[in-house]
Amino acid sequence: MGGAPLRLCALRSMETDAEKVHSGTPDSAGVQLVFLGTSGSWPTPKRNVSAVALKRGPEVLLFDCGEGTQRQFMLSKLSFMQTSRVFLTHFHGDHFLGLPGLVQSMSMNGREKDLFVHGPAGTEELVRTLVNIGHFAPAYSVIAKGLGPGDAVDCGEYTVRAIETSHAVPSVGYVLEEATRPGRFSLEKAKALRVPEGPMYSRLQEGRPVTVAGRTITPEMVLGSPRRGRKIVYTGDTLPSKHVLEASRNADVLIHDATADTALEEKANRYGHSTGKQAAEIAREAGVRTLILTHVSPRYEDTSTILSEARAVFPNTFMADDFFEYEIPYPE
Numbered sequence: 001m002g003g004a005p006l007r008l009c010a011l012r013s014m015e016t017d018a019e020k021v022h023s024g025t026p027d028s029a030g031v032q033l034v035f036l037g038t039s040g041s042w043p044t045p046k047r048n049v050s051a052v053a054l055k056r057g058p059e060v061l062l063f064d065c066g067e068g069t070q071r072q073f074m075l076s077k078l079s080f081m082q083t084s085r086v087f088l089t090h091f092h093g094d095h096f097l098g099l100p101g102l103v104q105s106m107s108m109n110g111r112e113k114d115l116f117v118h119g120p121a122g123t124e125e126l127v128r129t130l131v132n133i134g135h136f137a138p139a140y141s142v143i144a145k146g147l148g149p150g151d152a153v154d155c156g157e158y159t160v161r162a163i164e165t166s167h168a169v170p171s172v173g174y175v176l177e178e179a180t181r182p183g184r185f186s187l188e189k190a191k192a193l194r195v196p197e198g199p200m201y202s203r204l205q206e207g208r209p210v211t212v213a214g215r216t217i218t219p220e221m222v223l224g225s226p227r228r229g230r231k232i233v234y235t236g237d238t239l240p241s242k243h244v245l246e247a248s249r250n251a252d253v254l255i256h257d258a259t260a261d262t263a264l265e266e267k268a269n270r271y272g273h274s275t276g277k278q279a280a281e282i283a284r285e286a287g288v289r290t291l292i293l294t295h296v297s298p299r300y301e302d303t304s305t306i307l308s309e310a311r312a313v314f315p316n317t318f319m320a321d322d323f324f325e326y327e328i329p330y331p332e
Contacts, residue, residue, distance in 0.1 A: 031056050031230055031328040033253065033292070035320040036072035037064075040237070040259050040273070040295040041094055047322050048072050049094035050295055052234060052255060054176070055082075056158070062086045063174060063234045063255075069098035070105050076323055081109060085153075087160060088119030089236025090171035091126060100130045107138040114141045118153060118162075120170045121146040147172060149243070158229065163247040165238035168272035173236050175247050178229020181330075182207060182219065189222045230328050233288075237295060239269055240278040248286035252328055256282060258293035258319075261305045268297075276306035280313035291317040292326060 032055045039047035049066030053076070060082040062069070073080040080102060088096050099117070106115065117127050127144035131137075147153075149164035149172060157179055162172040185205050195201065195217055200210040209218045231251045235244050238257050248254050259273035268275055276293050283291035291314050296303055307319040318326065 033326045034076055034078055035324045036069055037066050038294045038320045038322055040297050044298045053078055059084050064089055064095040065098040066094045067097040070102045085116040087174050090169050100133050103138055111140050114143050117144045118147050120172045164243040166241045167237045174234050176232045181227045183224030183226055186222050193217055227332055239272055240274050245282050245286050248288055251288040253290045254283050254288040255292045257295045258306055259295055259297050262309055276310035280310035283314045292320050294320045
C-alpha cells in the first residue's frame with residue numbers, strides 16, 4: 001500500500017503486512033494499561049474521548065487517539081514521547097482527531113524516532129492529511145499503513161493483529177499477543193546434571209545448549225514446558241461480534257465497547273455499539289480473565305448500572321474511568 005514519500009520524510013508507507021518493526025526494547029515483566037479517554041462520541045467534564053495506552057517496559061503503544069489525548073498523557077504518569085506506535089480502529093473523530101496535535105507536540109519536543117500509525121484501509125491517506133495540516137511538517141518520520149482483518153505487525157517480542165469488528169463504518173480491532181516464553185528453569189535438574197552456576201545457567205535459559213565435561217546439555221533438559229505470553233484484545237467500537245468472540249479466546253484482558261445499558265440496547269446496536277451486558281457475554285463465552293469496559297455514552301454520569309449488568313454475567317469486570325490503570329501479570 002504505497003504512497004509517495006512526503007517532504008522531510010513526514011510520511012512513508014510500510015511495504016508488507018507483517019513488517020518487522022523492532023524497537024530494541026527488552027522483554028519486560030511489566031505491562032500496564034492506562035486509559036487516557038473513556039467517553040464515546042464527545043468528551044464530558046469527567047471523561048475524554050477514546051485513547052488507551054499500553055506501557056510495556058519503556059515503550060508505549062496507543063490504541064485510538066481522540067482529541068485532547070496529548071493533554072491526557074500530561075495528566076497521567078506516562079510520557080507521550082515514549083509512544084512508538086498508534087493503532088486506530090476507525091475514522092470517527094473521537095478516535096483519531098488527537099493525532100495531529102500529538103504528532104506536532106512530539107516534534108516540538110525533539111522527537112527523532114519514527115512513529116508508526118496503523119488503522120483500517122485508508123490510513124495512509126488520512127495520516128498524510130493530518131500530518132500536513134497547517135504550516136507544519138514533523139522533524140521525524142510518521143510511517144502509516146492500513147491493515148485488514150488478519151494482517152499483523154510483527155514487533156519481535158509481540159505481534160499486533162487486526163481483527164474484524166462490526167461498526168457503522170469500516171473498522172478493525174486489535175489483538176496483542178506476546179511471544180511464547182521458555183519454560184521455568186529447574187535448578188534441581190541443572191544441579192543433577194552438574195551444570196555449574198553462572199553463565200551456563202543464563203545460556204540454557206536463553207535456549208542455547210552448553211557443554212559440561214564433554215557432554216552436551218540442551219535447554220529441554222532443564223526447562224519446563226514453554227509458557228504463553230500475555231494476550232490483550234481491544235475492540236474499539238463494535239456490535240457484539242462472533243469475530244471478536246473468537247479473537248478473544250483465553251485473552252488475559254478484553255477491552256470492549258460498553259456504550260450503553262440494556263435499556264438502550266436497541267439504539268446502541270443500531271449505531272454499531274454494545275451494552276456492558278453484551279460485552280460481558282462475549283467475555284464469558286471467550287473465557288477471558290478480565291473484562292474492562294470503555295467508550296461510555298456521554299448521557300451517563302453514573303455508570304453503575306452498566307457495570308452491575310455486566311458483572312451479573314461476568315464478575316471480573318471493571319469500568320474504566322479516565323486514568324484507570326490495570327497491571328497485566330503473566331498468565332503463569
